[in-house]
Amino acid sequence: xEMIMQSPAELRHYEDSLKAFRDxxxxxxxxxxxxxxxxxxxGRAEGERAKAIEIAKQLLAMHxxxxxxxxxxxxxxxxxxTLK
Numbered sequence: 619x620e621m622i623m624q625s626p627a628e629l630r631h632y633e634d635s636l637k638a639f640r641d642x643x644x645x646x647x648x649x650x651x652x653x654x655x656x657x658x659x660x661g662r663a664e665g666e667r668a669k670a671i672e673i674a675k676q677l678l679a680m681h682x683x684x685x686x687x688x689x690x691x692x693x694x695x696x697x698x699x700t701l702k
Protein backbone atom coordinates (compact mmCIF):
# COMPACT_ATOMS: atom_id res chain seq x y z
CA UNK A 619 0.00 0.00 0.00
CA GLU A 620 2.89 2.35 0.77
CA MET A 621 4.20 1.90 -2.79
CA ILE A 622 0.94 3.19 -4.26
CA MET A 623 1.04 6.29 -2.10
CA GLN A 624 4.54 7.33 -3.17
CA SER A 625 5.13 10.17 -5.56
CA PRO A 626 6.64 9.35 -8.97
CA ALA A 627 10.01 10.73 -7.79
CA GLU A 628 9.94 8.55 -4.65
CA LEU A 629 8.93 5.51 -6.67
CA ARG A 630 11.77 6.14 -9.13
CA HIS A 631 14.23 6.49 -6.24
CA TYR A 632 12.98 3.20 -4.77
CA GLU A 633 13.32 1.41 -8.11
CA ASP A 634 16.84 2.81 -8.60
CA SER A 635 17.84 1.65 -5.12
CA LEU A 636 16.38 -1.79 -5.78
CA LYS A 637 18.26 -2.02 -9.09
CA ALA A 638 21.54 -1.01 -7.40
CA PHE A 639 20.99 -3.64 -4.70
CA ARG A 640 20.34 -6.34 -7.30
CA ASP A 641 23.44 -5.31 -9.27
CA UNK A 642 25.63 -5.59 -6.18
CA UNK A 643 24.08 -8.92 -5.22
CA UNK A 644 24.71 -10.29 -8.74
CA UNK A 645 28.35 -9.17 -8.57
CA UNK A 646 28.80 -10.89 -5.22
CA UNK A 647 27.10 -14.07 -6.43
CA UNK A 648 29.30 -14.12 -9.54
CA UNK A 649 32.45 -13.62 -7.49
CA UNK A 650 31.46 -16.43 -5.13
CA UNK A 651 30.85 -18.81 -8.04
CA UNK A 652 34.19 -17.87 -9.60
CA UNK A 653 35.90 -18.52 -6.25
CA UNK A 654 34.26 -21.93 -5.94
CA UNK A 655 35.31 -22.84 -9.50
CA UNK A 656 38.89 -21.77 -8.81
CA UNK A 657 38.88 -23.78 -5.58
CA UNK A 658 37.65 -26.88 -7.39
CA UNK A 659 40.36 -26.46 -10.03
CA UNK A 660 43.07 -26.08 -7.37
CA GLY A 661 41.80 -29.17 -5.58
CA ARG A 662 41.77 -31.14 -8.81
CA ALA A 663 45.36 -30.08 -9.60
CA GLU A 664 46.53 -31.00 -6.09
CA GLY A 665 44.85 -34.40 -6.40
CA GLU A 666 46.47 -35.05 -9.77
CA ARG A 667 49.88 -34.13 -8.38
CA ALA A 668 49.41 -36.36 -5.34
CA LYS A 669 48.44 -39.26 -7.62
CA ALA A 670 51.50 -38.63 -9.85
CA ILE A 671 53.74 -38.73 -6.76
CA GLU A 672 52.11 -41.95 -5.55
CA ILE A 673 52.62 -43.60 -8.95
CA ALA A 674 56.21 -42.32 -9.15
CA LYS A 675 57.00 -43.87 -5.77
CA GLN A 676 55.66 -47.21 -6.96
CA LEU A 677 57.64 -47.03 -10.22
CA LEU A 678 60.79 -46.06 -8.34
CA ALA A 679 60.31 -49.08 -6.09
CA MET A 680 60.16 -51.21 -9.24
CA HIS A 681 63.54 -49.73 -10.28
CA UNK A 682 62.27 -48.40 -13.59
CA UNK A 683 64.48 -45.88 -15.45
CA UNK A 684 64.03 -42.25 -14.40
CA UNK A 685 63.24 -41.24 -17.98
CA UNK A 686 60.33 -43.66 -18.11
CA UNK A 687 59.00 -42.44 -14.78
CA UNK A 688 59.17 -38.79 -15.80
CA UNK A 689 57.27 -39.57 -18.99
CA UNK A 690 54.64 -41.61 -17.15
CA UNK A 691 54.05 -39.13 -14.33
CA UNK A 692 54.95 -35.73 -15.74
CA UNK A 693 57.24 -35.11 -12.76
CA UNK A 694 60.75 -33.79 -13.31
CA UNK A 695 63.88 -35.75 -12.44
CA UNK A 696 64.52 -33.24 -9.63
CA UNK A 697 61.09 -33.98 -8.18
CA UNK A 698 61.72 -37.70 -8.46
CA UNK A 699 65.07 -37.33 -6.68
CA THR A 700 63.26 -35.93 -3.64
CA LEU A 701 61.06 -39.04 -3.50
CA LYS A 702 63.93 -41.53 -3.21
